[in-house]
Amino acid sequence: MSAAETALPESPAAPRPAHRDANVLRWLAAYTASLIGDSVYFVALSWSAQKVAGPAEVGLVMAAGAFPRALLMLGGGVAADRFGVRRIVLGSDAVRCILILAVAAGVAVTAPAVWILVVLALAFGAVDALFVPAVGALPPRITTADQLTRVTGMRTLSMRVSQISGPPLGGLAMGLGGAPAAFAVAGVLFALSLPLLLTVRLRPVEVPDVGDAADVRSEAPAAGSAWQDLLGGLRYLRRHPLIGPLIAVIAISELGLTGILNVGMILLNGERGWGPSGYGWIIGGFGAGATVGVVLLTVAGRLPRAGPALAGTLLVGCAGAATIALVPTLPLAVAVAATVGLAMGICGTLANALVQTAADPAYLGRVTSVVMLTSVGLAPMSYPLVGAAIGVWGSAPVFAGCGVFGSVGVVIALGCGAVRTAELPRSPKV
Numbered sequence: 001m002s003a004a005e006t007a008l009p010e011s012p013a014a015p016r017p018a019h020r021d022a023n024v025l026r027w028l029a030a031y032t033a034s035l036i037g038d039s040v041y042f043v044a045l046s047w048s049a050q051k052v053a054g055p056a057e058v059g060l061v062m063a064a065g066a067f068p069r070a071l072l073m074l075g076g077g078v079a080a081d082r083f084g085v086r087r088i089v090l091g092s093d094a095v096r097c098i099l100i101l102a103v104a105a106g107v108a109v110t111a112p113a114v115w116i117l118v119v120l121a122l123a124f125g126a127v128d129a130l131f132v133p134a135v136g137a138l139p140p141r142i143t144t145a146d147q148l149t150r151v152t153g154m155r156t157l158s159m160r161v162s163q164i165s166g167p168p169l170g171g172l173a174m175g176l177g178g179a180p181a182a183f184a185v186a187g188v189l190f191a192l193s194l195p196l197l198l199t200v201r202l203r204p205v206e207v208p209d210v211g212d213a214a215d216v217r218s219e220a221p222a223a224g225s226a227w228q229d230l231l232g233g234l235r236y237l238r239r240h241p242l243i244g245p246l247i248a249v250i251a252i253s254e255l256g257l258t259g260i261l262n263v264g265m266i267l268l269n270g271e272r273g274w275g276p277s278g279y280g281w282i283i284g285g286f287g288a289g290a291t292v293g294v295v296l297l298t299v300a301g302r303l304p305r306a307g308p309a310l311a312g313t314l315l316v317g318c319a320g321a322a323t324i325a326l327v328p329t330l331p332l333a334v335a336v337a338a339t340v341g342l343a344m345g346i347c348g349t350l351a352n353a354l355v356q357t358a359a360d361p362a363y364l365g366r367v368t369s370v371v372m373l374t375s376v377g378l379a380p381m382s383y384p385l386v387g388a389a390i391g392v393w394g395s396a397p398v399f400a401g402c403g404v405f406g407s408v409g410v411v412i413a414l415g416c417g418a419v420r421t422a423e424l425p426r427s428p429k430v
Contacts, residue, residue, distance in 0.1 A: 092131035240358070262397060306350050355371060
């Protein structure tokens, strides 16, 4: 953690709730602008590739950014802990802004060749590997531990807003001004996030007691090379009685459910003849349910018995995912998808809030990088497996098998005493 960060002014002793805290709201506005910029960038990249390349090349362009992001994500966590999350967030966001605006200017004077798009995707993915862990480690630095559930919920709502608003905005820009306009809009959104991030104040993190984890936290990380920092972070996760099992739960649930929700749903709709509109209704139901779950937690601020609640909602989500391929009608499938979304919205928010409240501030970047790697790195690996399995056995058995696999996370959660007894901090009496 850099000295410049620790010297930043602390917030008042009796802080406002997160949704009334101007510091948190500035961060939320910056994060939302950045996420919408991400969505617009991906629209611009995919449509630009589609205009100048065949299907294979389009796949290459779209996959190019995923490789450096996955390969360098853990290194991004090390960088955030070594140089400070503030410095890495601002620097990487500025580089993304300059990169996208430069490409916008370039494709305005010449056609966006495939090689330019591949280089852009590779560079953007590499910078994203720095940005994602650092921005994910910010919430514990801008609020108190008792408000982390709210902030995590607000962050998830921001992601939903970007998923809803970003693609239409990117499509509109493409329609009006082509690839240069779409890339320019993405760059401007990144630029808007920078002054907001500059005004965000950081604070020391309050880490509540989680039993044996106190022994882990008491060991200050020794100074060393980046490789030693990475190994130290992985050892910290392995030894931590709460964070290690929680990350295992997150990874297993992502591997079990992400593939059937993203690839399986498309193939299921094809089997049932519900078509693109049916797919839209099902995914919309899932998104609506997840949003409701996140809003409920954001408003409540805290859920008692967080560990058992996490396991229970994960079980509901896995059961729903396992049975959705068995329901006979589209309206019932939409209802099941909404239930799965509600359960997973609560489960995911609780898991991330518990991880961030338990993590030692010195390891926040590395902890966040591992959590993000499970979703943006490992989870997509299930896509081809799910598609191939459905091609051989059909949707129902694969959905059921993936639901059962995801339920292994429930077994881990209930079998771990630290997770079973995990609680989120209470708000102090003012």
